[in-house]
Amino acid sequence: MIGQVLALQKLRKRYNDAVAVDNVSLEIQAGEFVSILGPSGSGKTTLLAMIAGFERPCEGSISIGARDVTALAPNHRNIGMVFQKYALFPHLTVGQNIAFPLQMRGLKRTLIADRIKRSLELVQLGEYERRYPHELSGGQQQRVAVARATVFEPPVLLMDEPLGALDKKLRETMQLEISRLQKRLGATVVYVTHDQDEALTMSDRVAVMSKGNLVQIGEPVELYQRPQSAFVADFIGKMNFIDVEYLADRHDACTVRLNETVTLSVPRLGANERARVTKGDLVRLAVRPERLSIVETEATDTIQGIVESSVFVGSFQLVLVRINARGNPVMQVQVPISSSTPFVRVGENVGVAAKKDAFHVFAPAATQP
Known part of the structure; x- marks a missing residue:
């Protein structure tokens, strides 16, 4: 060497x-x-x-x-x-x-x-x-x-x-x-x-x-x-960000409100960030496209939205869904393509579900470097 x-x-x-x-x-x-x-x-x-x-x-x-x-x-x-x-x-x-x-x-x-x-x-x-x-x-x-x-x-x-x-x-x-x-x-x-x-x-x-x-x-x-x-989350790979309301902090997780009907249990903020956040503040929820899936709208614990566009990218379909959340952001969902997976069509009402431990939480946008 x-x-x-x-x-x-x-x-x-x-x-x-x-x-x-x-x-x-x-x-x-x-x-x-x-x-x-x-x-x-x-x-x-x-x-x-x-x-x-x-x-x-x-x-x-x-x-x-x-x-x-x-x-x-x-x-x-x-x-x-x-x-x-x-x-x-x-x-x-x-x-x-x-x-x-x-x-x-x-x-x-x-x-x-x-x-x-x-x-x-x-x-x-x-x-x-x-x-x-x-x-x-x-x-x-x-x-x-x-x-x-x-x-x-x-x-x-x-x-x-x-x-x-x-x-x-x-x-x-x-x-x-x-x-x-x-x-x-x-x-x-x-x-x-x-x-x-x-x-x-x-x-x-x-x-x-x-x-x-x-x-x-x-x-x-x-x-x-x-x-x-x-x-770092935004710069390394693709990442979806959603502004959500911070509700409570527990030993191993925190609770955030996505909209009037959906609350989520997600990982805790870092210690330094927790000191700057109180109940009712906005925090940033982040999740990668490949950690999401399209499900039936009736499924529980899902984020509801409507398909705005869909792009064929070889081994997967990149689906853009405008969701029911603050500011109505668009989420990217990476859907694997197989003979058993139907193509998602523009204009469809869909549910977006996240895999276990898919979410990251960060301090409000205004405090990020």
Whole structure:
């Protein structure tokens, strides 16, 4: 394993009065693949630039292994970088591009030749050493960029939206290729993306950023199934939100009122949020489309509504139901398609039922970051 621990301690970065990164602490283990995920302007690229040394933090520290690199120039950090636009030298062959970082480190020719050969085999481009970048496809150029970034065996590899320029099918293929390569190398990878599917597919852990803050970090399944805020719930996957009235709190659940006739028993709010909510306040009820089903309107404990539209999406039917609740919101319901499941028609009156433990509850919208 070539990877080392990457530790960020209370990093802050300001540009005049604008705070780009605010008090971010994060420890990434040796050989771990961590994606930094967030919308545009969330601070993820600035965070990556500070790790690379392109930006100097206003406060905080960065260490790789036992070495503090906060004040070091980029070329002294021994970090590999892969960019969205690949940044290959167009006048150099594939082999010469890969050799460049080794030449800068003063390695002998025989060792460079051996490293080039091994790197090309690793990215499955063994016969492409003498080709030029313009003679390669986008996916092949990306593999060369990865080979160049890893040929000198850096302890940390940074990847900034590296697949953003590829089409969907090639992007999905390259996700698997990069994951396979990372596991073989044992490199510590920090991968910046705004694509949630990409982050969930490739990562050991995902760090979600919003407005310069690290709002939640965890394994992909944890973020998807147990989001800690409405922002994370909304940003990771699809989520329905309904404003409901908070009625009471019990030991293991709370009661909310959906409308005049329907009350629901749902999970409790977090401790900090419970302190801000009293009976009669509005809270946000959240549930994912695949955790809902369409049932007969007469069924008990269901949310009544009318089908507004329906979209065929291959393996399932996405049904939009305008429900009887505050503001008459539209809920997305993901209905699996099978020979025994009838298609739901526009204009039908239906019931919407939730599976056990499907709901999440968050503080009122006005208090969310």
